[in-house]
Amino acid sequence: MPEIRCASLLMLLVAGTAQAAEPGLVGKIEQAARAQLARQAEASALAEPEFTITVVNPRAAPACRQPVSVEPVDTRSAARMRFAVQCRDTPGWRYEYIVRAKVSAKVAVTAGPVAAGQLLSDDDLVIERRDISSLSDTIGVAAAVGQASRRSLRAGEVLRQSQLAAPILVKRGEPVVMLARVDAIEVSTAGEALDSGAQGSVVRVRNVANGRVVRMRVTAAGTVEPVEVALTR
Known part of the structure; x- marks a missing residue:
């Protein structure tokens, strides 16, 4: 009986360790994704960016005797990013994970209709927090003022660099x-x-x-x- 009880306790301990390892791996992927998004937000000069990150259907990974590495594979679209997790054991392993993120930031939004060719002033723009997960070239008010609109814009439209041209x-x-x-x-x-x-x-x-x-x-x-x-x- 003592042997059976010890074996049962050992199995529960191993099972608990395996279950605990998964959130740890997901946490590392989320951390890497957040760091990548922060770098991109800084490069784009986004104001007060916020991220919501989800690892899609994370698969369980084999044990690794050393810390695993998490590297970005494709981060062009925040809505669908790919990250590779690699174990450098011998033999090692490498799995890819899909990460979906929602990105919001305070960006320039048209305060009213803007005509094609119109030079933008402070009065033409307001700052609002918007979901920009699918946008890659949003712009702030300071960078937009003085530029000309390439086309007519509706009121409340998130301003993008591709919509503007130097006068x-x-x-x-x-x-x-x-x-x-x-x-x-x-x-x-x-x-x-x-x-x-x-x-x-x-x-x-x-x-x-x-x-x-x-x-x-x-x-x-x-x-x-x-x-x-x-x-x-």
Whole structure:
């Protein structure tokens, strides 16, 4: 009888250990997923991100004599991520797990209708917490203000970077100032833009004084600076 009782207690202990191991593994996967989402949120400058994470149908894994590693395999969509869990024993094992996450953050939302080409101001936008699990390019108010909408937007629409474009600062056929700086010396001359361009874009400009066409970089409204050649009068 004592032997039977000891064997029964041992079986219960082993069973309890196996059951306890599963939540530990799931916890490690959830921890890795949360860390990955936090990195992505930081890279996207999300404001106050929050995550709800679920490991889908987690399978039981064999015992491993050393700590298992959890690595991201595919995290492009928060709604369906894949993580690999690996045991480096000999022989070892490697299983993949599906993780679904809901991501919310405070993002820029249109306060009212926005027309195509409209330059956004603070009055056009509000900050709201929204579910952005299926969105990858949301934007904050500070980054959106001053940009132009590529298309008309409805009121209450979550603003995305792909919906915006930098405003055109130089327009084709209009006069521009061709500006060059060398140390403390600044030289400027009149030019004519042959292309339209936003901040930082490269356009062709005709020097009014000598007719030469050069490539210039747009630095401000109506102002360009040389890209490849020095500017001369």
